[in-house]
Every structure is written in C-alpha cells, then in structure tokens.
Amino acid sequence: xxxxxxxxxxxxxxxxxxxxxxxxxxxxxxxxxxxxxxxxxxxxxxxxxxxxxxxxxxxxxxxxxxxxxxxxxxxxxxxxxxxxxxxxxxxxxxxxxxxxxxxxxxxxxxxxxxxxxxxxxxxxxxxxxxxxxxxxxxxxxxxxxxxxxxxxxxxxxxxxxxxxxxxxxxxxxxxxxxxxxxxxxxxxxxxxxxxxxxxxxxxxxxxxxxxxxxxxxxxxxxxxxxxxxxxxxxxxxxxxxxxxxxxxxxxxxxxxxxxxxxxxxxxxxxxxxxxxxxxxxxxxxxxxxxxxxxxxxxxxxxxxxx
Amino acid sequence: xxxxxxxxxxxxxxxxxxxxxxxxxxxxxxxxxxxxxxxxxxxxxxxxxxxxxxxxxxxxxxxxxxxxxxxxxxxxxxxxxxxxxxxxxxxxxxxxxxxxxxxxxxxxxxxxxxxxxxxxxxxxxxxxxxxxxxxxxxxxxxxxxxxxxxxxxxxxxxxxxxxxxxxxxxxxxxxxxxxxxxxxxxxxxxxxxxxxxxxxxxxxxxxxxxxxxxxxxxxxxxxxxxxxxxxxxxxxxxxxxxxxxxxxxxxxxxxxxxxxxxxxxxxxxxxxxxxxxxxxxxxxxxxx
Numbered sequence: 344x345x346x347x348x349x350x351x352x353x354x355x356x357x358x359x360x361x362x363x364x365x366x367x368x369x370x371x372x373x374x375x376x377x378x379x380x381x382x383x384x385x386x387x388x389x390x391x392x393x394x395x396x397x398x399x400x401x402x403x404x405x406x407x408x409x410x411x412x413x414x415x416x417x418x419x420x421x422x423x424x425x426x427x428x429x430x431x432x433x434x435x436x437x438x439x440x441x442x443x444x445x446x447x448x449x450x451x452x453x454x455x456x457x458x459x460x461x462x463x464x465x466x467x468x469x470x471x472x473x474x475x476x477x478x479x480x481x482x483x484x485x486x487x488x489x490x491x492x493x494x495x496x497x498x499x500x501x502x503x504x505x506x507x508x509x510x511x512x513x514x515x516x517x518x519x520x521x522x523x524x525x526x527x528x529x530x531x532x533x534x535x536x537x538x539x540x541x542x543x544x545x546x547x548x549x550x551x552x553x554x555x556x557x558x559x560x561x562x563x564x565x566x567x568x569x570x571x572x573x574x575x576x577x578x579x580x581x582x583x584x585x586x587x588x589x590x591x592x593x594x595x596x597x598x599x600x601x602x603x604x605x606x607x608x609x610x611x612x613x614x615x616x617x618x619x620x621x622x623x624x625x626x627x628x629x630x631x632x633x634x635x636x637x638x639x640x641x642x643x644x645x646x647x648x649x
Numbered sequence: 650x651x652x653x654x655x656x657x658x659x660x661x662x663x664x665x666x667x668x669x670x671x672x673x674x675x676x677x678x679x680x681x682x683x684x685x686x687x688x689x690x691x692x693x694x695x696x697x698x699x700x701x702x703x704x705x706x707x708x709x710x711x712x713x714x715x716x717x718x719x720x721x722x723x724x725x726x727x728x729x730x731x732x733x734x735x736x737x738x739x740x741x742x743x744x745x746x747x748x749x750x751x752x753x754x755x756x757x758x759x760x761x762x763x764x765x766x767x768x769x770x771x772x773x774x775x776x777x778x779x780x781x782x783x784x785x786x787x788x789x790x791x792x793x794x795x796x797x798x799x800x801x802x803x804x805x806x807x808x809x810x811x812x813x814x815x816x817x818x819x820x821x822x823x824x825x826x827x828x829x830x831x832x833x834x835x836x837x838x839x840x841x842x843x844x845x846x847x848x849x850x851x852x853x854x855x856x857x858x859x860x861x862x863x864x865x866x867x868x869x870x871x872x873x874x875x876x877x878x879x880x881x882x883x884x885x886x887x888x889x890x891x892x893x894x895x896x897x898x899x900x901x902x903x904x905x906x907x908x909x910x911x912x913x914x915x916x917x918x919x920x921x922x923x924x925x926x927x928x929x930x931x932x933x934x935x936x937x
Contacts, residue, residue: 373760374772377753377816381775384813388790395793446689453686462931466924470917471690477916478700479909480874481893485901486696486703489713529693579781587783590876594897605785605877612789612881618796625789629782636781 389629396622407616414619421623425607429627432604433635435517435592436585439524440532443581444574446525447532451573452566454533455540456548472533480527484594487523488514491595515597523591531580539573540566575643583632604628701913704906713900722903726911729902735892736908742804742888743873746811750872751865753812754819755857761820762827780817787814788881795882802884810882811875815868822867826860870916 396417398409422429454468475483490497491513501507513519543566551561589605596602604624611621707719727733761772779787791810800806830853838848876890883891893905 370760370764370766373756377757378772378775380753381816384809385779388794391794391797392790449682449686450689453683457683462928470920471694474917475693475697476870477913478697479890479893481876481890482700482905482909483696485897486699490695490699583781583783587785589785608785608789612792621789622793625786629786632783633781
C-alpha cells in the first residue's frame with residue numbers, strides 16, 4: 344500500500360509540503376529491499392573476499408584450513424606467480440573487444456540505419472542477434488571447439504588453400520580462445536550500438552551528403568561520434584565478462600599459453616583449496632577492471648552512462 | 650538472409666535515382682556493409698545451428714562426430730542420466746531468481762527515477778558495481794562469504810547469487826521505461842479523483858508492464874544460462890549449464906542438445922510472437 348501511496352505523493356504532491364515529507368520516507372520503502380539485498384550479497388561478500396585474501400594457513404592444520412590474519416604478502420606471492428595469466432586475460436579481452444567492435448558495428452549499423460522504417464525486418468534481425476542467448480553458452484562454446492577442430496571443414500579448407508601451414512591447428516591456440524570470447528560476447532556489442540544508432544536522425548546523414556561530405560566523412564564526423572555512447576557501453580559489456588571468463592580458455596585453449604586469470608582463480612579455489620591466493624587474485628582483477636572502466640568512461644566523456 | 654539485407658540496401662538507394670560518381674561510391678558501400686554484416690550473422694549463428702543439428706545426431710554417448718540422422722533423442726529427451734534433473738533445477742532456479750530480482754529491481758528503478766534523495770549517487774554506484782565485476786569475482790566473493798559463515802551450498806545459495814547479478818540488469822531495463830513515462834498521465838488520473846493506489850495500479854503499472862516483462866525475460870535468460878557464478882556457489886547441486894560443462898570431458902549426451910534446441914525454439918517463438926503482435930498493433934494504430 345505504501346508503495347502506491349508514495350508514488351501518488353511524488354506525482355500529486357510536487358509542490359505541497361506534507362505529502363513530500365511522506366514521499367521522503369517512501370523512497371526508502373522502495374529502495375530498502377533491493378539495497379539491503381545488494382549490501383548483504385555484494386558489499387559484505389566483497390568484504391569477505393578481502394578478508395580471505397589476507398588469511399594464513401592454520402599452523403599444522405589440514406589443507407584448506409585458514410585463519411584470519413593481515414598477511415599482505417599473499418598479494419605479492421599471488422602476483423609474482425600469476426602475473427602472466429593476469430596480463431594475458433586483459434590482452435585477450437582487449438583483442439576480443441576490438442574484434443567484436445569490428446564485427447558488431449556493421450551489424451548494428453545495418454539493423455539500425457539500413458533497415459530503418461521496416462519494423463518487421465528490423466525485429467527479425469534483432470531476434471537473430473539475440474538468438475545465441477537462447478542456446479546454452481557452454482554448448483555453443485563446445486560447438487566452436489568442434490568447428491575449429493583439426494579434421495573439421497574450416498581447418499581442412501584453410502589447409503587446402505594454404506592459408507594455414509599444414510602442421511598448424513586452430514584448437515588449443517590463443518586464436519581459438521579469442522575467437523570464442525568474441526563470439527560469445529558479440530551480441531553485447533551489437534545491442535547498445537544499435538540502440539545508439541537507432542536514435543540517430545537520418546536527416547543528419549542527408550545533411551552531411553548535401554554539404555558534399557563523402558560517405559566516409561559523414562560517417563567519421565556524424566555517425567561515429569553520435570554512436571559513441573553505444574560503443575562505450577558495448578565495449579564495456581564485452582571487455583568485463585571476457586577478462587574474467589574461464590570457460591572459453593578451458594574449453595578452447597591449452598594449458599601453456601592460453602591460461603587466463605579466471606582459470607587460475609577457479610583452480611586455486613576448487614582444486615588446490617588455496618583460498619587466500621584465489622581471493623587476492625579476485626581482488627586484484629576487480630580493482631584493475633574498476634580502474635580501467637573508470638578511466639575509460641572518464642576519457643570517453645560518457646559519465647552519464649552510469 | 651542476404652536477400653533480405655540486399656533489399657534493405659535497395660531501399661536506401663531507391664531514394665536517389667540520380668547517379669553521380671559520389672552516388673556510385675555510396676553504392677559500393679551499400680553492398681559491402683550489408684555483405685559484411687551478413688557474414689557476421691553467419692558467424693553468430695553457425696554454432697547455434699551446429700547445436701541444433703547435433704540434437705538429431707545418432708550418437709551413442711559422445712556427441713562429437715556426425716553419425717546419422719535420428720529422432721530418437723527428441724523422442725526421449727530424458728534418456729541420458731541427470732539431463733532432465735539438471736534442466737528442472739535450472740528452471741526452478743531461473744523462475745525463483747527472476748521473481749525476486751524483478752520485484753526488488755523494479756522498486757529500486759521506480760525510486761531512482763521518481764525521487765531525488767541523498768545517497769542517490771551511491772545507490773546508482775551500488776547498482777553499477779555488480780555489473781562491472783566479472784562473474785568469477787562475484788562467485789569467489791559469495792563463496793568466501795558462504796565458507797566464512799559455513800552456509801551449506803545448494804539451491805538457496807545458487808538463487809541468492811543469481812538474484813544478485815540479475816537485479817542490476819532489471820534496474821537498468823525498468824529505469825529506462827519509468828523515465829520514458831509521461832508524469833502527466835498520473836496527474837490526469839489524480840485529477841479524475843483516482844487515489845494514488847488506483848493511479849499506480851490502473852495507469853502507471855500497466856504502462857510499466859512491457860519494461861518489467863523485458864527485464865524478467867532478461868533476468869531469466871541470464872539465470873538459466875549462467876555457469877561461472879553457479880559453479881562457485883552450487884556445491885554438488887547441478888544446473889543445466891553445469892551439467893553440460895562437467896560432462897564435456899567425457900562427452901555430452903545428444904539429449905543436452907535436444908533440451909538446448911527446445912529452449913531455443915521456445916524463446917524464438919515467444920520473441921517472434923511479441924514482435925509480430927507489436928507490429929500488428931502498430932499497423933492497427935497507424936491505420937486509425
């Protein structure tokens with residue numbers, strides 16, 4: 344009851360004083376459950392993660408038994424051992440983001456601009472973009488593995504065309520991992536760019552052409568800048584999950600030069616029961632991503648994205 | 650597909666029957682961009698097609714090589730051990746998490762758009778942070794918490810985790826819808842002597858329904874397909890993605906492809922239906 348009352352107050356009582364005071368309590372009622380949930384299951388767990396990252400093994404205890412401490416050395420040890428995987432994760436995520444942008448932008452452009460005014464066609468193409476979400480992420484990744492497999496069509500064709508050396512393969516390579524990441528997160532790139540391009544006024548493009556701008560110039564000076572909020576959102580939605588992903592690396596990669604930080608965190612937690620190292624790597628990953636995202640949003644001038 | 654895209658290209662150039670060199674250059678772009686986009690669609694859809702095709706594979710236990718066409722997997726989708734159990738678990742987790750996340754997220758979205766209050770920026774940050782945290786960190790944090798508190802892992806912990814990563818997406822989706830609402834509509838309701846309660850349920854809420862439905866669908870698909878957070882918070886509880894991942898090493902039964910293809914077709918039908926209904930509705934409104 345109070346929710347509706349609150350809403351009504353906010354609408355009806357814009358100027359009146361007494362309802363406003365009630366409205367002040369009302370937002371707490373609306374926010375309360377969600378915010379409490381996020382505090383209990385996000386803020387507190389991140390605190391637990393920070394605490395765990397400083398734990399030390401119980402002297403003489405079993406494997407996986409730790410006690411609270413302030414052992415900052417955990418971070419030094421974890422980074423000294425696993426910095427290559429951390430750097431590689433960011434590098435792979437960067438490559439996948441770039442590839443998704445190159446592949447996804449023309450898709451978004453065709454749907455938003457070329458198919459403009461044809462609602463049914465636009466709807467159909469959008470359905471095709473989100474279609475992969477309707478099949479299992481893991482199954483699609485395994486399908487990739489099969490498609491890139493040594494005796495499958497793609498590799499055979501590349502061998503016949505001499506585009507790939509006879510002894511080279513695509514599975515268990517960095518290429519396979521990056522292409523899997525690109526593939527899996529591509530729709531996250533297309534959708535925000537589509538949303539930005541859809542709002543683009545066609546008359547601006549016509550104006551560009553009327554002013555003797557070449558299509559390339561019109562694109563560079565009109566279309567691209569106006570689609571930038573979508574590009575920023577898309578790159579973030581691809582980069583963040585790609586940097587922490589371990590499914591692609593473990594299904595499509597090998598154990599030497601494709602190990603990503605997510606795999607390390609997973610293995611430390613579940614195989615080695617080395618919680619402090621896993622937790623400190625998680626904290627490093629989270630902080631690094633937040634710093635990168637913050638700098639990126641600030642630099643691209645799209646703070647209002649938040 | 651290419652035909653469809655070509656037609657889209659034609660429509661743009663149809664506006665300009667005059668051919669100047671500039672137009673000729675534009676026409677080249679008209680061809681290249683749609684062709685590139687069509688190839689990108691192929692890239693996007695080949696693994697999906699692969700998954701569907703292999704649901705008809707006459708494979709024994711390992712569904713890796715094409716053995717021949719059969720309908721047997723579809724006639725007996727629960728034929729492989731544990732497949733349907735995992736599927737049912739995923740449905741349960743998905744439905745419960747979606748309901749909780751949609752309810753909590755919708756309330757937060759309404760508050761964020763309709764009220765100016767102290768701590769609004771902090772709330773926005775609190776919504777944004779889980780979205781910009783990789784799943785592996787969310788999973789690790791929740792597991793650290795559950796281990797510290799000695800909470801037994803299972804259905805409850807999985808739902809708790811799924812609600813967490815769904816809430817933010819619900820808030821963002823519903824927020825856009827609330828922001829697009831004209832406050833004049835509620836004022837009109839108030840002018841017509843509707844109580845705030847009536848105004849909310851008879852005016853605001855029906856207008857929010859499409860946004861809330863979209864948010865719920867998004868939340869369900871995120872939950873249903875989640876693997877990473879689930880693998881950290883589930884213990885021995887198995888969901889469908891987890892079942893597929895775990896059986897990947899010893900061979901995924903074709904029944905997994907059947908279930909995945911079935912969900913794919915179901916979702917496709919729902920989305921196409923919504924699209925067509927919306928299209929028909931806009932036609933009807935346009936005709937008036």
